[in-house]
Amino acid sequence: MICVEDWAENRRLHRAEQMPIRAIARHLGISKNTVKRALASDRPPKYERAPKGSVVDAVEVQIRELLRETPTMPATVIAERIGWQRGMTILKERVRELRPAYLPADPVSRTTYQPGELAQCDLWFPDVDVPLGYGQTGRPPVLVLVSGYSRVIIARMLPSKTTGDLIDGHWRLLSAWGAVPRMLVWDNETGVGRGRLTSEFAAFAGLLATKIYLCRPRDPEAKGLVERANGYLATSFLPGRHFGGPDDFNRQLTAWLAVANRRVHRTLGTRPVDRWEADKAGMLTLPPVDPPAWWRFATRIGRDHYVRVDTCDYSVHPRAIGRTVTVRADTEEITVTTAGGDVVARHARCWARHQTLTDADHAASAAVLRGKARNRQDPRLAATGTDTRPALVEVEQRELGSYDRLFTVIDGGNDQEEG
Template sequence: MIQVEDWAEIRRLHRAEEMPIRAIARHLGISKNTVKRALATDRPPVYSRPLKGSAVDAVEPQIRELLKQTPTMPATVIAERIGWDRGMTILKDRVRELRPAYLPVDPVSRTTYQPGELAQCDLWFPPVDIPLGYGQSGRPPVLVMVSGYSRIIAARMLPSRMTGDLIDGHWQLLTGWNAVPKMLVWDNEAGIGQGRVTVDFAAFAGLLAVKIFLCRPRDPEAKGLVERANGYLETSFLPGRTFSGPGDFNTQLERWLHVANRRIHRTLGTRPIERWEADRAGMLALPPVDPPRWSRFFTRIGRDHYIRVDTCDYSVHPLAIGKKVQVTTSIEEVIAILTPGGAVVARHARCWAKHQTITDPDHARTAAALRGEYRHHTAAQAARLRATAAADRLVDVEQRELTDYDRVFTLIEGDAGRNETGDGVS
């Protein structure tokens, strides 16, 4: 059998050079019949080895009969039924070839999304230690959100996975989009809901007027878009980067996403940013007011004028001691407000480290001054009490003049024979 190059040369010599068959055979050193066969076909020669029989051919009718009755029967069971005593590899290969003819057709539909239809959400835990301050480091969660239609990615690192922080993280990402998808897809995250949406997140969804869809357990394909985005962040954003803290992480992440959302998306064949306007046009508008802080609680300030949020303690103005305050938290800050009245008695930046005490210098100075005043007041009050007690121990006695005694004893002249009542001296 001649090679493809020889076949091509034969056709060239005959058509382009107009050489006769005999001359071509003499030139290439091949027979005239080979030249004739090469000129008789327009397809290059292909070598094919003659097929040999297989040991499975003898039992193929039995295999077909078993597959006809039970299309999903395993190859090991088929081998047992037909009494197969040879190698399993050739039998499994034949069963694999025959089985599709007996299975019902189950075509897979391609998932498509309409503009503004949904966004998939997830928490990504980057495998890198982030400095959190006070000599601590950790791996805080990153809230990742991917729009279904445009594949636009938004992400932000959060202090924790508690419901309040998740709500605040959603609000910040949606504010960046300036629109709200009609549905948010989540897995069974404890802060969102497991089987049922938590009360606080349901209230947040009501404010946004969106539907929260909770995936079934162990069903990662239901939110494959955001799962792939997590992998994309881990392989394309993290390598070679260092971070000085959560704020630096979010700053670098925002800059990187600005570039990443302008790259060609392999599945879409276009840039996500080019589909974004149509996607956002199909979304809902943001509510006209900011959401209330769902991460809040009420407490009465004791003599130790501190409040605890997560694992950290934050100082409160000492003048609020004994009064009731409302504490609200967000990703950035912790605020304490008097109730009633509305006066802000504490405002601190959120501490991402664990088990720390955060003190406002003004609160510390005021507390020191109040302690000094209290000690001075206590000392003065104690002195007054001591003086009063000493005075209470004295008895008032009438003090007579000495001349009265002189007259009584007739040491001087005068009406000494009478006392003050006019009676005679006895």
């Protein structure tokens, strides 16, 4: 079974580069049948083994010391200095990973982009408190994409920067474009990947048939377009605005970007919208599969009949108690379905933290079921068919004065009472 990265690369080379199956197999060093299976599947392969350590771990400290003194020292010289007795391939791979951290600064020059070549991506955290509901305010992240050729900007506020919300945000923004750039440039964002893509983002890249490039650490110039776009949003969109919530923020941002993309870009000397059609023509088409349907989780509904997504609890219809359900979440909606496709919960996504959201119909149905449970016949009757409880004993109710006479508190004590 191939890894998710190779699966994604198979699809990218076939769809974006128009490379035949035999060439892909030769390029990746795998069989043609493996390539065919990867192209036939819309789902990433599932990797189940736990990662194991490497024999290079024991000498990594020594390698770092040598690279700190001489960053350009060849791997063969490093092997000689540390007395390496094993294969060179694994050592060279580790040196290749560690070397960039010790190399001197690498200045960049101005880059030109071809239509549809790439889009730079980043998260912008606006310096304004946005009402999230339930008396809470926050500063959720805004996903910003800038196309390299046309400089068209598109952005959307997300509930969080988790992998699932980032994927859903990408999908909505790319759907608004109606096309997919051949490369998406990201820095080392945790939800996307540090050094290497997360398995979810690698699968997302494979579905889009695009390449996601992760910049080197401490290299903001590699995505200077989107960094400048973030500053543009902070200085030209944000000042003086007030927002009623995330939806209002996205509405105002979308309307403002429609105007901003029609302004003359200083570097290009033309308007981004005037270059957009040529830019879009060089991009890839959107796949027919909706990617948020991939990221879901299954859980069994207990008597509490609630499911937790992020930090909030959402009610589920009590008819699902004891059953295993599938919970699907995106940036706008939470949906819970049974194995038979029965929708037992549908809630708007809550942006506030640590809230409990209860559907009125779910609460009413639960109250009815609780009443029936309390009035249910005793379990022993259901088991035997007869009433096995002890018969009730009738107790005599005596006058209070008889107790006074019994303990000789008043006249006519024990003798009288006994008589």
